[in-house]
Amino acid sequence: MANPEQSIPVVAAENLRKCYGSFVAVNDISFNVGRGELFGILGPNGAGKTSTIRMIYGFSPLSGGSLTVFGKNVTTDWRSIRARLGVCHQDNNLDTEMSVRQNLEVFGTFFGIPAPVARKRATDLLEFFGLAHREKARVGELSGGLMRRLVLARALINEPELLILDEPTTGLDPQSRQQLWEQLARLKKRGVTILLTTHYMEEAAQLCDRLIIIDRGRILVEGRPRDLVGEYVGNQVIESSPVCEGLREFVKARKLDHEDLGHRLLIYCKNDEALYREITGQYCQDNCILRMGTLEDVFLKLTGRELRE
Amino acid sequence: MNPASFSLTWRCLRVWKRDWLVNRQSWHISFLVPLLEPILYVAAFGVGFRALIPELQYRGETVSYVMFMAPALIATSIMYNAFFENTYSSFVRMYYQKTYDAIMATPLSVEEIITGEILWGATKSLLAATVMLVVLSLFGLIRYPDSLGILPLAFLGGLCFGSIGMAFTGVVKNIDMFNLPIFLLLTPMFLFSGTFFPIDTLPGWAQAVAWTLPLTHLVALARVMTFGVLTWQDALISGGYLLALTAVCFPLALMAMRRRLIK
Ligand SMILES: Nc1ncnc2c1ncn2[C@@H]1O[C@H](COP(=O)(O)OP(=O)(O)OP(=O)(O)O)[C@@H](O)[C@H]1O
Ligand SMILES: [Mg+2]
Numbered sequence: 062m063a064n065p066e067q068s069i070p071v072v073a074a075e076n077l078r079k080c081y082g083s084f085v086a087v088n089d090i091s092f093n094v095g096r097g098e099l100f101g102i103l104g105p106n107g108a109g110k111t112s113t114i115r116m117i118y119g120f121s122p123l124s125g126g127s128l129t130v131f132g133k134n135v136t137t138d139w140r141s142i143r144a145r146l147g148v149c150h151q152d153n154n155l156d157t158e159m160s161v162r163q164n165l166e167v168f169g170t171f172f173g174i175p176a177p178v179a180r181k182r183a184t185d186l187l188e189f190f191g192l193a194h195r196e197k198a199r200v201g202e203l204s205g206g207l208m209r210r211l212v213l214a215r216a217l218i219n220e221p222e223l224l225i226l227d228e229p230t231t232g233l234d235p236q237s238r239q240q241l242w243e244q245l246a247r248l249k250k251r252g253v254t255i256l257l258t259t260h261y262m263e264e265a266a267q268l269c270d271r272l273i274i275i276d277r278g279r280i281l282v283e284g285r286p287r288d289l290v291g292e293y294v295g296n297q298v299i300e301s302s303p304v305c306e307g308l309r310e311f312v313k314a315r316k317l318d319h320e321d322l323g324h325r326l327l328i329y330c331k332n333d334e335a336l337y338r339e340i341t342g343q344y345c346q347d348n349c350i351l352r353m354g355t356l357e358d359v360f361l362k363l364t365g366r367e368l369r370e
Numbered sequence: 371m372n373p374a375s376f377s378l379t380w381r382c383l384r385v386w387k388r389d390w391l392v393n394r395q396s397w398h399i400s401f402l403v404p405l406l407e408p409i410l411y412v413a414a415f416g417v418g419f420r421a422l423i424p425e426l427q428y429r430g431e432t433v434s435y436v437m438f439m440a441p442a443l444i445a446t447s448i449m450y451n452a453f454f455e456n457t458y459s460s461f462v463r464m465y466y467q468k469t470y471d472a473i474m475a476t477p478l479s480v481e482e483i484i485t486g487e488i489l490w491g492a493t494k495s496l497l498a499a500t501v502m503l504v505v506l507s508l509f510g511l512i513r514y515p516d517s518l519g520i521l522p523l524a525f526l527g528g529l530c531f532g533s534i535g536m537a538f539t540g541v542v543k544n545i546d547m548f549n550l551p552i553f554l555l556l557t558p559m560f561l562f563s564g565t566f567f568p569i570d571t572l573p574g575w576a577q578a579v580a581w582t583l584p585l586t587h588l589v590a591l592a593r594v595m596t597f598g599v600l601t602w603q604d605a606l607i608s609g610g611y612l613l614a615l616t617a618v619c620f621p622l623a624l625m626a627m628r629r630r631l632i633k
C-alpha cells in the first residue's frame with residue numbers, strides 16, 4: 062500500500078524539553094523512531110526516560126521543543142494518536158477490581174472497540190501471553206510476572222502501530238524475560254514499532270535496532286548496540302579483579318584505554334589477544350580474564366559509576 | 371491536553387460503564403445498605419420515638435415523625451453515596467490503583483475520566499434512593515406519583531455532592547484527610563439540615579445558616595415530594611440552588627483533578 066505515512070518517522074522529537082518547576086528533567090533531546098523499528102531509551106534512574114515517554118503519549122504537556130507521533134502534533138492530535146498506540150507503564154496499573162479478562166475487554170471499550178471485537182481480541186491476547194488459564198482470576202492473585210504480561214497484553218488491545226514499553230521486564234525472572242523478548246520479536250515481525258526503556262543492557266543489546274543513552278535529561282550517544290560497543294569500549298575487555306600488582310603502572314605507561322574502579326581494572330581493546338597474553342604472562346596468572354565488550358561497559362563508561370537518585 | 375485544553379465528550383460514558391461493570395459484581399453489598407438502613411430507622415424512630423414525638427406540624431400538615439423523617443433519610447443517603455464514591459473510592463482508583471493513569475493512555479481526557487466518575491457517583495445515589503423509596507413504600511410512607519420526583523432529584527443531588535467530593539479528591543494529600551470535610555461539612559449537614567427536626571424550630575441566625583447548606587435544599591425538596599405540595603418557589607429556590615452549586619463545583623472538580631493528574 063502506498064502510504065505517505067510510511068516515510069515519515071513514527072516518533073520525531075526535536076529539542077524536546079520537560080521541566081517540573083525549575084527542574085529540567087528532559088533537556089532539549091532530539092531523536093527519531095522509524096516505522097517498524099525497535100528503539101531503546103536507556104539511562105540511569107532519574108535520567109528522564111519516563112518523562113520523555115509521558116510526553117510521547119500525550120500525558121504530559123511539553124515544556125519546549127516539538128514532538129510529532131505518526132506525523133501528528135501530540136498537543137493537538139493526542140486523541141487520534143492515542144487510538145493508535147499502546148502503553149505499558151512502569152508500574153502495574155491494572156484494575157484490581159476486575160478479572161484478567163475484564164481488564165482487557167474494559168480497556169478495549171476505552172478505545173471505543175465494540176464488545177464482540179474486544180472479546181475476540183482478549184481471547185487471542187490471553188492465548189498469546191499464556192494467560193488463558195487464568196482469565197477468570199482477580200488481578201491481585203497473579204504473580205508479578207503474570208501481571209507484567211497482562212499489562213503488556215492490555216497495551217495491545219487496540220492493535221497499536223506503536224508500542225511504548227517503560228521497563229517491561231523489571232521484576233521478571235529469567236524465564237519470563239526470555240519469553241517476553243520472544244513475544245516482542247514476534248510483534249516486531251508483524252510490523253509494530255516499539256519504543257522501549259530498560260535497565261537491562263543485555264536486553265537492549267539483544268532487542269534494540271537503535272538506542273539512545275540519556276543521562277540528566279540529555280542524550281549522551283545514539284546508535285546501534287554493536288556499533289556503540291565497538292566505538293566506545295572496543296569489542297574486547299580485559300578485566301582484572303583484584304587488580305594485579307604492576308598492572309596499573311603498565312596500563313598508564315602504555316596509555317591504554319582503561320577504567321580503574323579500585324578493586325577492578327578494565328582495559329578496553331580491539332581484538333588484541335597479544336596484549337592479553339602479555340598481561341597474563343607478566344602480571345596476572347589468575348584474576349584476569351578476556352571477555353567481549355558489552356553494552357553495559359558502554360553504559361557505565363558514559364554515565365559514570367556513582368549512584369543516582 | 372489534555373496537555374493543552376479542556377476536552378469533554380460523551381466518551382466519559384466509557385468510564386461510567388467501567389464503574390457500572392465493577393459495581394455489578396458486588397451489587398448485593400451495595401444494595402444491602404439502602405435496603406436495611408430505612409428499616410432500622412423506621413424501627414428506631416417509628417417505634418422507639420413514637421411516645422416522645424407522636425406527630426408534628428410541617429407546612430401546615432400534620433404528619434407522624436417517621437413520615438417526616440423518611441424523605442430526609444433518602445436525602446442524606448443521596449448525599450453520602452455520591453460523596454463517598456467520589457472521595458474514598460475515586461481516591462483509591464486514582465492514587466493506589468493508578469487506574470486514571472492507565473486510562474489516560476487511551477483516547478480519553480482527564481475531564482472525561484472525572485466526569486464519568488461523577489456520573490457514576492450520581493448513579494449510585496439514584497440506585498440507593500430507588501431502593502429506599504421501595505422499602506419506605508412498603509411502610510406506607512411514600513405518596514405516589516409525586517414521590518417519583520425523588521429519582522431525578524437523587525441524580526441531581528448525586529452530581530452536586532459527587533462534584534464536591536471529587537474537588538476534595540483533587541486536593542487531599544492522603545486518604546485520611548477526607549475525615550476533615552466529613553466532620554466539618556457532612557456530619558453537621560446530616561444533623562442540621564432539617565433532617566431530624568424542622569428548621570423553623572432553630573433560632574433565626576441558625577435557620578439562615580441552614581439554608582446555605584445544600585442538604586437542606588435536598589431534604590426540603592424530597593419532603594414536599596413525599597407528602598407536601600411542590601410549589602414553584604421550592605423548585606426555583608431549592609432546585610435552583612442545587613443546580614447552581616453543581617454548576618460551580620463540577621468545573622472546580624475538573625480543574626482540581628487536572629492539576630493533580632497532569633504532570
Ligand atoms: N511529577 C514530577 N514532579 C517533579 N519531578 C518529577 C516528576 N516526575 C519526575 N520527576 C523528576 O524528573 C526526573 C526524571 O524522572 P523520570 O521518571 O523521567 O526518570 P526515569 O529515567 O524514568 O527514571 P527511572 O529509571 O527511575 O524510572 C527525576 O529526577 C524525577 O525525580
Ligand atoms: Mg522511569
